Amino acid sequence: MPYLFPELEFEEMAEAATKQSTVHRAKSLGAYCTDSQVTDFLVWWAIRKPGDVVLDPNFGGGVFLRSAAKRLRQIGGDAKQGVYGVELDPVVHGEISALLRREFGIASGHLPVSDFFDLSPGAIPKADAVVGNPPFIRYQLFSGAAREKALARAAEEGLRLSSMASSWMPFLVHGIRFLKTCGRLAMVVPFEIGHAAYARPLLEHLAKLN
Secondary structure, eight states, rough: OOOOOHHHHHHHHHHHHHSSSSSHHHTTTTTOOOHHHHHHHHHHHHOSSTTTEEEEEEEEHHHHHHHHHHHHHHHTTHHHEEEEBBBHHHHHHHHHHHHHHHOOOOGGGGBSSSGGGGOOOSSOOOEEEEEEOOOOOOOSOOOHHHHHHHHHHHHTOOOOTTOOOOOOHHHEEEEETEEEEEEEEEOOOGGGGOOOOOGHHHHHHHHHHH
């Protein structure tokens, strides 16, 4: 029987793990924490059947994956089979994947350490729900090869993003490619999605998918 971390204990351990990757490095990767009440609500909406598969493409401190695993257990599902996640930072990945494996038995093969933009659909089984908090790197710092790779992934979906686009925009577009038909996307996005002119192509792209 897996060891069940109390909610606060898990969050404290996850926070300690992410701090091992310095604050500067975490911010450079666009990492921001999400409260467990937010993650619980989003996965409650996104995961609806015991057999659902869920993916967090930027799992960081693991709060979305833990909420997803709890949700699957509550509705009679199997977190070992249905939970997948990707994380770029090897230090954070090692600590958080160990916690998730200990509590829920999630196999390391379900939690690759990788740049999400390096993965193509098929590298991970398509999901019923893609959840998470994408990296937030402002366009001024979102540059070079990383930017070119991200924008190329968006272009593969026919979406040409503005030079003002921050990292979270191509991340959402690429995440959609990992959804099954009629899958659900439940991700934290900045307020600017509702008013920034450069976000309009993304909104139009999302609207076409409904």
